[in-house]
Amino acid sequence: MTRIVSWNMHQAVIHDMTRRDRAWAHLATLAPDIALVQEAAPTAGSPANVVWAAGDDIPAGWREARAGVAGYGVAVRAFDGPIHPSYYGRRTSFTWIRRARPGTLALAEASLDGGEPLLLASLYGAIGYAEQSVAWALADIMPMFDDTQCRDHIVVGGDLNIHTHTTDRRSRHRAKALLDLAESAGMVNLLRYAKERGLIVQGERATPEPCSCDGSDCYHVKTHRGPGQRLGEMAANDYLFASRTLAARLVSLTVMNGDDSPEWTHSDHCPLVADFSV
Numbered sequence: 001m002t003r004i005v006s007w008n009m010h011q012a013v014i015h016d017m018t019r020r021d022r023a024w025a026h027l028a029t030l031a032p033d034i035a036l037v038q039e040a041a042p043t044a045g046s047p048a049n050v051v052w053a054a055g056d057d058i059p060a061g062w063r064e065a066r067a068g069v070a071g072y073g074v075a076v077r078a079f080d081g082p083i084h085p086s087y088y089g090r091r092t093s094f095t096w097i098r099r100a101r102p103g104t105l106a107l108a109e110a111s112l113d114g115g116e117p118l119l120l121a122s123l124y125g126a127i128g129y130a131e132q133s134v135a136w137a138l139a140d141i142m143p144m145f146d147d148t149q150c151r152d153h154i155v156v157g158g159d160l161n162i163h164t165h166t167t168d169r170r171s172r173h174r175a176k177a178l179l180d181l182a183e184s185a186g187m188v189n190l191l192r193y194a195k196e197r198g199l200i201v202q203g204e205r206a207t208p209e210p211c212s213c214d215g216s217d218c219y220h221v222k223t224h225r226g227p228g229q230r231l232g233e234m235a236a237n238d239y240l241f242a243s244r245t246l247a248a249r250l251v252s253l254t255v256m257n258g259d260d261s262p263e264w265t266h267s268d269h270c271p272l273v274a275d276f277s278v
């Protein structure tokens, strides 16, 4: 069994090192093999084995908070290619150029038991045109799904800050286009996949309100608590995707969004916890 957790740790806002350490300690209690973190910063208590998103130009005030891939039970190392896409029948040469915003995309590789390669991407949709931020990051990782050596086992997760549950039609349309782009590359939206198969586990919520989406494709789960937001209100900001082979081995997807979940004391986001039978 392999457990992958995705969590926005809110440390672009929380600068206190003691609080940051407590959040890292709490993440360890979730027993991840690998954690995809966003808005996260290194501290004395953060894991030693973290691949951090590249970028020297982290926004002012963030104090080094960025996306990262942290290895717990599984060792991770930075992934920088090369990629050998099968697209176009390999008739074209390909140079992998990356343009994601600074601090928003961490790419790592690991080896599963048995030596099979696993690629991991922690992705943050930076506030202030998050759609553009996500589009650049998706463009970066798209060829990974066509790679002839790694495409069987890929996990992408993070706080994308794009919303198909919103009542704003323009925003909903744009978010859907980006999620469709991700799926066109071969990423399976694990929230939809898990909901269709009864694999989603959510926390206890006293006053959940009906989802605000149009109902045509509702796999939304509450993952965020924003200022001024009602406790029962839908706010689906966080996503997990996997390559098809790995999605087929999903055992459960736990969304730690209960009203009293301790994760809310550390962050305005709750973790997504995916268990795979690999």
Ligand SMILES: [Zn+2]
Binding pocket: 165, 211, 212, 213, 214, 215, 217, 218, 219, 220
């Ligand atoms: Zn919905």
